[in-house]
Amino acid sequence: MTTTIILALSTSLLFGVGDFLGGVATRRDSAFAVTGTSHLFAIVLMAGAVLLLPAAHPTTADLLWGALSGLAGVIGVISLFGALGVGRMGIVAPVSAALSAALPAVFDFATGTTLSPVTIAGILLALAAIVIVSIAPDEQLHEPAHEYRPRRALALAILSGVGFSGAFIALSFTAAESGLTPILSARVVSIVVAVVLALRFGRGFPVDRTALAPTLGAGLTDVLANITMLTAIRLGPLAIASVLGSLFPVVVVTLARIFLGERLHVWQKIGVGIAVAAVLLSALP
Numbered sequence: 001m002t003t004t005i006i007l008a009l010s011t012s013l014l015f016g017v018g019d020f021l022g023g024v025a026t027r028r029d030s031a032f033a034v035t036g037t038s039h040l041f042a043i044v045l046m047a048g049a050v051l052l053l054p055a056a057h058p059t060t061a062d063l064l065w066g067a068l069s070g071l072a073g074v075i076g077v078i079s080l081f082g083a084l085g086v087g088r089m090g091i092v093a094p095v096s097a098a099l100s101a102a103l104p105a106v107f108d109f110a111t112g113t114t115l116s117p118v119t120i121a122g123i124l125l126a127l128a129a130i131v132i133v134s135i136a137p138d139e140q141l142h143e144p145a146h147e148y149r150p151r152r153a154l155a156l157a158i159l160s161g162v163g164f165s166g167a168f169i170a171l172s173f174t175a176a177e178s179g180l181t182p183i184l185s186a187r188v189v190s191i192v193v194a195v196v197l198a199l200r201f202g203r204g205f206p207v208d209r210t211a212l213a214p215t216l217g218a219g220l221t222d223v224l225a226n227i228t229m230l231t232a233i234r235l236g237p238l239a240i241a242s243v244l245g246s247l248f249p250v251v252v253v254t255l256a257r258i259f260l261g262e263r264l265h266v267w268q269k270i271g272v273g274i275a276v277a278a279v280l281l282s283a284l285p
Contacts, residue, residue, distance in 0.1 A: 004236025008244035011229040016251020018221030019093060020259075021214040022077070023084030023252075028211035030201070031082035034218070035074065036194035037206040041219035043187040049180055049227070056179025066182030069170035070189035076100075076163025077222075078194065079156045087153020089256035090264050091133050093249035094275035095154065098126035099161025101246035101279045104168045105239035113237060122243070122281030125274055130158070133271030165242070171230055172238045183226045243279045250276060 025034045050056070058066075076096075083092040102123045109115045115123075133154075167186070174182040198205040207215050232241040253272060256262040264272065 004232050004241055005244055007228045007232035007235070008241045009247065011225050011232060011245040012247035013251055014221045014225035014228065015245070016093075016248035016255070018218045018225060019080060019084065019248060020089065020252050020255040021221070022081045022218040023089050023092075023256075025207065025211040025214040025218065026081045026085030029207045029215075030198065031078050031085060032194060032198035032201055033205050033207045034081050034211060034215050035078045036191060036198045037212075037215045038219035038222060039074070039077075039187055039191045039194055040206070041216050042223045043184065043191055045220065045223045046180065046184050046187055046226075049223070050184055053179060056177065056181045058178035058181040058185075059175065062174045062178035062182050063185045065170050065173045066178075066185030067189045069167045069182065070186030071193065072163050072166030072170060073186060074163075074190035074193045076160045076167060077190070078197065079163060080160035083153045083156035083160060086149040087157070088148065088150075088262055088264065088268070089260070090249075090253040090262050090272060091150075091268050092153055092157045093252035094272045095130050095133055095157040096161040096164065097246040097249045098129045098275045098278055099158060100164035100168065101243040102126040103162065103165035104172075104242035107165075107169050108237060108239040113239060115239060116284065118281055118284045119239065122278045122284070125278035125281060129271050129275035129278055132274060133268055168229070168233065168238065168242045168245075172233050174230075174234075176234050180227065180230070183230060186226075246279050247276065 022034055022038065025038075080092070080096055083096070105115065105119065105123055171182060171186075195205055206212075229241065229245050232245060235241075249272065253262075
């Protein structure tokens with residue numbers, strides 16, 4: 001259990017840094033182009049990791065679950081990057097995290113895992129955080145330096161949480177003997193989807209030079225975070241891994257405050273605090 005907790009918290013740190021970088025990049029180019037470019041870089045790194053590690057023995061089912069995880073995950077990433085590009089990072093990240101923590105925990109419970117009253121309370125708090133974060137008036141979400149679209153950002157943040165939940169749940173069905181191949185399978189699917197969307201709806205592919213550095217940084221952290229998350233899911237209960245792996249808003253909020261000078265309305269501060277409390281409560285025995 002201790003190893004699962006450490007790996008899941010490492011996942012939160014890596015996802016937080018990656019999401020911040022992805023959010024910065026999507027303020028310079030489309031979410032489709034950023035996702036496609038970052039995942040293209042990620043698959044190169046992931047292929048290298050698969051070759052360097054001991055031989056894996058995936059089944060067709062492992063690869064299909066990985067592909068499904070990739071489809072759900074790319075929906076989550078595109079939605080999250082899009083939300084970070086038009087909304088406050090300190091609001092978007094907690095909403096996405098609350099859902100990506102709560103839904104896998106509910107799935108775990110529905111499939112036979114017993115959840116304590118404290119964990120259930122954490123799930124309910126996560127849902128409450130979404131409501132509280134969403135009630136701030138629009139004028140409190142505007143800064144002259146950047147055009148914010150709070151309602152669109154909230155909708156995309158919710159969609160991203162659902163997408164990440166699906167990715168986590170799909171990975172939980174893969175066998176340990178498959179190694180990292182399910183993630184490689186996931187990245188193949190995510191790249192195809194992201195590139196097609198970038199060419200169809202974005203401003204082109206790959207990203208503009210001004211967005212390249214943060215995009216590549218997001219790709220690197222994505223690889224590392226997926227490795228730690230997959231290992232955490234396999235070692236411990238899905239509910240614990242998904243919840244502690246969803247603490248990334250703390251990192252995003254901190255980085256956004258330090259580097260972007262973002263300020264939150266009082267209700268957003270309360271909502272962020274509740275979201276963080278929710279993921280912590282959900283992980284308690």
